[in-house]
Amino acid sequence: MVLTAPDPNKVGTIEDAIADLKAAFPNDVSDDKREGYGGVIVSADKLLEVASYIRDTLKFDYLSSATAVDYLGEGHHSNDHMEMVYHAYRTTGGSALVFKAQTDREKAELPSLVSVWRGADFQEREAWDLFGIRFKGHPNLKRILMWEGFYGHPMRKDWKEAFYESEHKPFDSRWPEGHVYRAEELNVFGSNVKYPSDIDLSRLTDKSESDLYTGFGLGVDMTHMTDENGIQTDELVVNMGPHHPSTHGVFRMVMRLDGETITHLEPVMGYLHRNHEKIGERNTYLHNIPFTDRLDYISSMGNNHGYVLAVEQLLAKGAKYTPPTYRTEVLRVLMVELSRIVNHLWAIGFWLNDLGAFFTPVLYFVQERERILDFFEAVAGSRMMCNYMRFGGVFADLPERIKSTMNLMNDRVRDFDTMQFLQEMINERIPRTIDELDEYLTNSDIVQSRSKGVGYLSAEDAINFSAAGPLLRGSGVAYDIRRADPYSIYPELDFDVAVQHEGDMYARYMVRLIEMRESVRILKQILPRLEYTKGESVTSSFAYSGKIPLGEAYGRVENGKGELGYYVVSAGDKKNTANPWRYHVRAPSFINLTPLGHMCRGTKVADVVAILGSIDIVLGETDR
Amino acid sequence: MELNLAELNRTQYPIPAELQNNVAITSLSKIYNWGRRNSMWPMLFGLACCAIEMIATASSRFDFSRFGMEVMRATPRQSDLMIVSGTVTKKMVVPIVRLYNQMPEPKYVLAMGACASGGGPFKEGYNVVSGIDKYLPVDVYVPGCPPTPQALLYGLIALQKKIDGQSIITSDDVPWYGVGPSDPTPIPILGPDIIDPRQMDMIRRQAEQAARGGTFAVRELPAVAKTAAALPAQKAAPAAAAAAPAAGTMTPEEERRAAALARKAARAAKSAGEAAPAAAPTAAAPLPGGSKPWEESHDIREQRKAAALARKAARASKSEG
Numbered sequence: 001m002v003l004t005a006p007d008p009n010k011v012g013t014i015e016d017a018i019a020d021l022k023a024a025f026p027n028d029v030s031d032d033k034r035e036g037y038g039g040v041i042v043s044a045d046k047l048l049e050v051a052s053y054i055r056d057t058l059k060f061d062y063l064s065s066a067t068a069v070d071y072l073g074e075g076h077h078s079n080d081h082m083e084m085v086y087h088a089y090r091t092t093g094g095s096a097l098v099f100k101a102q103t104d105r106e107k108a109e110l111p112s113l114v115s116v117w118r119g120a121d122f123q124e125r126e127a128w129d130l131f132g133i134r135f136k137g138h139p140n141l142k143r144i145l146m147w148e149g150f151y152g153h154p155m156r157k158d159w160k161e162a163f164y165e166s167e168h169k170p171f172d173s174r175w176p177e178g179h180v181y182r183a184e185e186l187n188v189f190g191s192n193v194k195y196p197s198d199i200d201l202s203r204l205t206d207k208s209e210s211d212l213y214t215g216f217g218l219g220v221d222m223t224h225m226t227d228e229n230g231i232q233t234d235e236l237v238v239n240m241g242p243h244h245p246s247t248h249g250v251f252r253m254v255m256r257l258d259g260e261t262i263t264h265l266e267p268v269m270g271y272l273h274r275n276h277e278k279i280g281e282r283n284t285y286l287h288n289i290p291f292t293d294r295l296d297y298i299s300s301m302g303n304n305h306g307y308v309l310a311v312e313q314l315l316a317k318g319a320k321y322t323p324p325t326y327r328t329e330v331l332r333v334l335m336v337e338l339s340r341i342v343n344h345l346w347a348i349g350f351w352l353n354d355l356g357a358f359f360t361p362v363l364y365f366v367q368e369r370e371r372i373l374d375f376f377e378a379v380a381g382s383r384m385m386c387n388y389m390r391f392g393g394v395f396a397d398l399p400e401r402i403k404s405t406m407n408l409m410n411d412r413v414r415d416f417d418t419m420q421f422l423q424e425m426i427n428e429r430i431p432r433t434i435d436e437l438d439e440y441l442t443n444s445d446i447v448q449s450r451s452k453g454v455g456y457l458s459a460e461d462a463i464n465f466s467a468a469g470p471l472l473r474g475s476g477v478a479y480d481i482r483r484a485d486p487y488s489i490y491p492e493l494d495f496d497v498a499v500q501h502e503g504d505m506y507a508r509y510m511v512r513l514i515e516m517r518e519s520v521r522i523l524k525q526i527l528p529r530l531e532y533t534k535g536e537s538v539t540s541s542f543a544y545s546g547k548i549p550l551g552e553a554y555g556r557v558e559n560g561k562g563e564l565g566y567y568v569v570s571a572g573d574k575k576n577t578a579n580p581w582r583y584h585v586r587a588p589s590f591i592n593l594t595p596l597g598h599m600c601r602g603t604k605v606a607d608v609v610a611i612l613g614s615i616d617i618v619l620g621e622t623d624r
Numbered sequence: 625m626e627l628n629l630a631e632l633n634r635t636q637y638p639i640p641a642e643l644q645n646n647v648a649i650t651s652l653s654k655i656y657n658w659g660r661r662n663s664m665w666p667m668l669f670g671l672a673c674c675a676i677e678m679i680a681t682a683s684s685r686f687d688f689s690r691f692g693m694e695v696m697r698a699t700p701r702q703s704d705l706m707i708v709s710g711t712v713t714k715k716m717v718v719p720i721v722r723l724y725n726q727m728p729e730p731k732y733v734l735a736m737g738a739c740a741s742g743g744g745p746f747k748e749g750y751n752v753v754s755g756i757d758k759y760l761p762v763d764v765y766v767p768g769c770p771p772t773p774q775a776l777l778y779g780l781i782a783l784q785k786k787i788d789g790q791s792i793i794t795s796d797d798v799p800w801y802g803v804g805p806s807d808p809t810p811i812p813i814l815g816p817d818i819i820d821p822r823q824m825d826m827i828r829r830q831a832e833q834a835a836r837g838g839t840f841a842v843r844e845l846p847a848v849a850k851t852a853a854a855l856p857a858q859k860a861a862p863a864a865a866a867a868a869p870a871a872g873t874m875t876p877e878e879e880r881r882a883a884a885l886a887r888k889a890a891r892a893a894k895s896a897g898e899a900a901p902a903a904a905p906t907a908a909a910p911l912p913g914g915s916k917p918w919e920e921s922h923d924i925r926e927q928r929k930a931a932a933l934a935r936k937a938a939r940a941s942k943s944e945g
Contacts, residue, residue, distance in 0.1 A: 146751065147715055151816035154750045161750040162817075183747070184754060189826065192743070192754050193817045197834045201827065242719055245668050245698045249675065250716055271716040272672055274739075275749030282748075291745065297673035366683040384673065384770060405685075620672055 017058045017097055024057075025050055032100060036317050036551020036570070039098025044110050047101045051086075051116045060088035060097045062479070063117035063466050065554070065565050065586040068127040072105065072157040082108045082133055085567065087554055087586075091463055091477055093484035096554065103133065105156075112138035119466020122594050130155035130277075145270035145623060148211035151196050155278055162187060162194035168579055169282050212254065212268060213237065235263060238605070242271040246354050246609035249619030253596075253608065260604045265597045269590075269623050276624040280583035285311055285391070285548055285568075288583060293385040295564075295585060296621040298346050299339035301376070302559040304389035305332055309487060310555025310566040311391050315542055318549040324392050327536035329489045330529045331394050335376070335386070336557070337519040337526070341430060342369050343560025343616075344512040344519075347470075348437065351509065351613035355450050361441070368433045371404060371425060378402035378418070392540030398530070419530070426523045434516050442513065451505035455599045455611035458503055465595040468588045469562025470515070471615055474508035476501035481558040495522050505614040512616075547578065561616055562588030585624055589617040632658065653791045660704075660730065661784040662692035667703035669723070672710025674737040674770040681773040691780055700726040705783070706760075707776075711739035711746050712753040714818040718811060724760050725808040729800035732787075734779055735762045738769045745769065759820070760809060802935075 012020075018040055022029050028046040032039050042050045054060045065087045072080045082103050087096040103110050112135035113120040124135045125144040132153035135141055142148065152159050163183040165171045173181060184190050241252030250271035256264040276295065280288050292307045293300035315321050324332075346369065349362035373383045378399055380386035388395050402418050441447050457467065462475035472479055480497040482490040498514035500507035548570045556565035565586030592615050600608050632655065633639070633648040670678060681688050682696065697703040700723045712720060724733070735756050738744030743754035756762060763786060766779035792801050799806040810821035819827065 147814045149815065161748065163748040165748075188830065189820075189823055191758050191820070192747070192750075192752060193819075194750075195819075195827065195830075196816050197831075199816060199827070199831050201824075201831055242716060243669055243723060250671055270751075271713060271719075272711060273713055273715065273751050274672075274711045274746040275751055276746075279746065279749055294673055294745070297676055362679075363683050366680065366685070370680070370685050383772065384676065 014095055014097060017054075017060070020058060021050070021054065021097075024053055029099075032098075036314075036549060038552070039096075039100060041100050041102065044101050044103055048111045048113070048116065050099065051113050054088055054097060054099065055116055058097070059092075060090055061463050062089045062091050063087070063113070063119050064089050064096065064468075064556070064563060065567060065584070066113065066120050066123040066127070067567055067582075067584045067586070068131040068133055068155075069569060069582045069584075070105070070131060070155065070157045071571070080105050082131060084110055084127065084133065085552075086113070087565070087567075089485070091479050091484075093479075095485055098554070108133040109136060110134075111136050112141075114138055117466060118461075118464050119591060119594055122590060126590075129153070132156065142211070143270075145273040147270070149207050151194075154275070161275075161278070162192050167282065169284055169287060233258070240608070241268070247612065248350060248617055249622075251612075251617065251619055251622065253612075255600075255605070255608070257605065260606075262600050262603055262605065262608065265600045265608070267593050267596050269593070269619075272619045272623040274623070276585065277583055281580055283583075284579050286544060288580070289389065290385060290387040292566075292585075293387055294620055295587065295624065296343075296559065296561060296589065296618045297384055298618055299336075299343040299560045300384060300386045301332075301335040301339040301388060302343075302557060302564065304386065305336050305488075306555050306557040306559065306564045307566050307568075308389045308391055308555075309557060310553045310568045311548065312542075313553035313555055314548050314551055314568060314570050315391060317551045321542070322392070322540070324540060325533075325536050325538065326489070326529075327397075327533035328393050328538045328540075330526055330533055331398070331538060332389060333488055333490070333493070334523065334526045334530065335379075335388060337522050338372050338375070340519050340560045341516050342372050344516050345369060345433070345437075347560070347613075347616040348441075348509060348512055351505075351610065351616070352441070352447075354609040354613035355447065361437070364436070365433070368430060371429065374404035375402060375421065375425070378404075390540065390543035392542035394538050397538045419527075422530075423527060426520060426527060430516075430523075431520055434513070434520070438513060442510075447509075448506065450607075450610065451509065451614070452502070453504050454603060454607050455505045455614055456503050457595055457599050459501075461595060461598065462503070465598070466591050467562070467595055468592060469558070469560070469616075470498075470508045470511040471562065471592050471595075473497065473499045474511045475503040481556055481563055485556070487557065493522050493525055495519075505610060508614045508616075548580075556586070559588060561618065561621070562592055564588055564621075585621070587621040587624060589615075589619075589621040590624070593617060593622065653793065656792055657787050657790060661787040664691070664693050664705045664732070664780070664783070664787075665695045665697050665703050666693055666705045666707050667700055667723070667727070668696040668698040669706065670709050671712065671716065672739065674709035674740070677770045677773055678707060678709045678736065678776065681776045686773040686777060688777060688780060691777070691784065693780065700724070701728065703727055704730065705732045705734060707734045707736050708740040708756045708760075708762075709736040711744065712756050713751045714753055714812075715751065715814070717753050717756075717759055717818065718814060720756070721759055721809050721811050725811070729806065730798065731800075732763045732783060733760050734764045734766065734783060736766050736776060736779070737771055738767060741765045741767065753818070759812065 018031075021040060022031075025042075025046060028043040029040050029050060032041050063086060065085075067085055069083045069085060071083060082105050084101045084103075086099050086101075088099070089096055101110055108131070110133060112124055114124065114135075115137065121138075121140070122144060124133075124138055125141060127133045128135060128138075128141055129143040129145050130153055143150065146154070154161065165173060165183070184192070187193075236257045238255045238257055239252065240255065241247040242250040244252075247253070252268040252271065254266050254268055255262050276291060280291060283291065289304055289307060292303040295303045312324070316323075345365040346362075349365040352361045353359060376386050376388075377383045379402075380388040380395060398418050400418060401415055402421055403413050403415055404421065405413055457465075457471065457475050459476045461467075462472050462477055467475070476499060478497045478499040481487070482495075483497050495518045498511045498518060500510045500514075550570050552567070552569045552571075554565055554567050556563055558564075563586065567582065567584040567586065568580050569582035571581040596612065596615065599611055603611065629645060629648040632650045633644075637649050639647055639649065670676075680686060682694075688694070693705075700706075704727070706720075706724060706727065708720070724731070733756065735741045739746060739752075740756050741762075743752055746752045747754050753759070764779045764783045766775055768775050771779070790798050794801070813819040813821065
């Protein structure tokens with residue numbers, strides 16, 4: 001490990017850092033004085049210098065999130081403008097330094113921060129795609145979620161989709177009048193489409209594919225390419241996906257190959273871009289909870305948690321706010337840690353699929369997953385989309401008895417006492433599954449020879465690429481939000497941060513394995529707390545709260561796949577902030593793909609699927 | 625699945641008692657469908673959340689290989705069934721249609737979950753197709769978000785029942801027993817927004833209208849609805865009968881709401897009034913010209929049904945002659 005921990009005497013609190021920053025750039029950095037906001041506003045022309053200073057001098061080396069907000073219309077503190085919001089952290093722990101840069105809406109342009117943090121790459125492309133902000137100096141400013149040639153930048157506030165009804169939900173057509181009709185009945189084309197009125201039909205060709213290949217150097221001159229034996233060769237462009245069994249969904253990679261070696265790889269995504277954020281801005285705050293389930297659909301409980309934390313931060317800005325009860329926190333941690341185990345079982349299983357152990361290990365892992373899902377179903381009402389957490393509480397307490405099977409083969413569904421079921425699951429079944437996995441796989445020659453030294457990512461690169469979760473910790477950076485920036489009751493729980501220093505696929509596998517063991521350790525501490533807090537309330541008067549105080553909040557949790565953050569802005573009309581002005585998801589699966597091209601360069605095609613598997617992505621979250 | 629001869633044996637022809645466990649006389653359709661229904665190979669193809677439940681259905685607890693579906697094929701060329709398991713986006717529908725066109729016939733589509741059936745919770749999204757049936761003919765819809773593995777199994781069994789009912793002697797209910805290859809589904813174009821090639825004429829008409837200074841009427845109300853919108857939105861009034869000029873004082877929201885109400889009333893009146901096949905223009909009588917672009921059928925099932933009817937009629941007239 002090459003990282004040098006910053007000297008604690010030199011590195012102070014966030015307030016010190018902001019004071020330091022303002023002293024260094026007296027004319028270009030000012031406090032964000034809007035109601036409920038924090039951090040600093042940086043003038044756009046000095047953004048690059050300020051960012052370098054934040055990274056190098058103030059040691060905020062990890063750029064967690066970079067996203068845009070469109071402030072348009074009445075009720076804001078200044079004129080209409082676009083804003084980029086950056087959240088930077090220290091990998092030694094602590095809370096965020098938030099800095100913002102503003103630009104004009106019509107000619108939106110800001111300097112790109114890719115030269116400071118390469119993790120800004122995809123996030124800036126997303127801001128260009130959805131908000132139309134140009135980033136000067138970005139090496140590859142193409143659309144990322146929509147296709148090249150799409151009309152307009154859909155996340156702008158004045159861009160209306162074809163099925164647009166009104167700014168707020170519930171729509172009048174649903175409530176209180178309730179005249180339900182299908183939106184397509186009112187559309188001339190009968191479907192969800194909208195064309196610009198000056199559509200040029202004579203030149204209607206699909207350019208989305210050809211635009212994709214710009215920068216790939218197609219049509220290489222063969223005469224210049226000879227290998228060591230003097231044989232003339234050519235490089236080949238190969239597409240993998242969006243329909244491919246090893247891309248974990250509708251993900252696509254475009255690779256340039258020299259023989260079987262990858263010389264360039266570019267991830268192509270957006271095939272599951274289902275407009276989570278645009279829909280989320282029309283929804284009420286409460287509506288968004290079931291939508292978060294569908295982000296990382298393997299671990300929906302963790303998604304709920306991040307979002308309610310963000311909204312609880314906003315609620316805390318109000319006068320009358322009481323934090324969730326202790327039992328609520330216990331239940332949340334119980335659910336989240338079970339989700340983490342499901343997530344890692346699934347991740348390891350699918351990674352083994354990619355290594356060639358096609359579906360046999362997965363079937364064993366699914367057994368355990370089914371039992372956990374039975375528990376979720378009994379508690380929340382649904383196997384996968386739990387929709388369990390509420391602001392200041394959870395949906396319901398544990399039921400007395402639950403229905404599940406002991407043995408998936410030849411067994412009826414039986415009735416169990418919930419605590420007994422949990423105790424057996426946590427103390428016996430899950431550890432047994434993990435031990436079994438460990439025994440068969442960790443020392444397997446095939447797993448080791450396929451994965452050791454492959455897909456290497458150094459610690460510096462992992463931080464610079466904003467990698468999160470097992471990808472970051474597998475590279476030797478012991479950064480786990482549960483410890484680095486604690487939330488819920490994690491400070492009082494006893495567990496270790498899983499970390500491996502090799503930075504290869506095997507290290508990531510080991511991190512997941514250790515992390516599952518640590519989760520079991522946490523769950524074992526949760527069980528007595530469940531008994532102890534029995535009877536305590538788990539609901540809150542804020543759970544269905546309609547009005548949210550003004551301000552911004554960034555709630556983040558350590559989800560199975562990495563840091564999951566929600567940037568929620570409550571702004572605009574002071575009387576009615578029933579729905580978020582901006583609702584952004586910092587998706588670990590999306591940002592963890594930024595280093596994919598870097599990690600794959602020089603490896604063989606057969607390893608690419610395994611490297612992708614070792615990152616562990618889920619497309620609902622990647623594309624949102 | 626074990627072949628049950630007694631079940632298969634549907635004939636008047638008497639079989640001697642000692643042969644009844646060895647010989648069965650049945651129709652070609654029946655034995656052919658029996659083979660097909662029990663070897664439905666789905667495509668290994670997951671779109672979103674539903675794909676996870678599809679994997680759960682394939683794994684040991686639910687195990688759809690009990691129904692002859694154990695072999696999931698990653699290539700469309702070896703699969704019989706496309707399980708559309710998740711939200712279909714505009715960007716993804718292009719490859720999906722390509723994959724469907726590459727599947728050999730007979731082929732089936734199962735829309736798994738709310739999104740694939742009709743857009744689901746993401747329907748209003750700008751990149752979301754409101755259901756795969758906008759592009760492909762769907763055989764079975766499975767509701768749920770996501771459907772439980774039990775629901776998916778039920779859908780698959782429903783598909784088997786559907787196959788049982790199909791006959792190879794007529795090409796009316798399924799296109800692939802006709803003569804020659806059936807037409808591929810046109811592949812959508814990713815232009816300024818997604819373009820269904822079957823709608824090109826309509827887009828052209830709209831663009832011409834816009835070029836003449838008219839509105840590019842993406843959001844304009846149908847004429848029927850507009851006239852109805854001018855009426856006081858009374859549920860009792862059989863709408864669209866008396867055409868009053870649009871008042872123009874209502875907000876677009878109110879207009880749309882009234883229009884929807886009126887259309888509902890008109891539909892109700894229509895279904896109550898006449899049971900005859902809806903060949904003639906219905907309540908839309910006050911419309912000038914009679915061209916109703918919003919009522920044009922883009923549903924491939926409707927088109928196929930119409931084509932089958934036409935073929936049937938042609939055959940009938942031929943045999944008469």
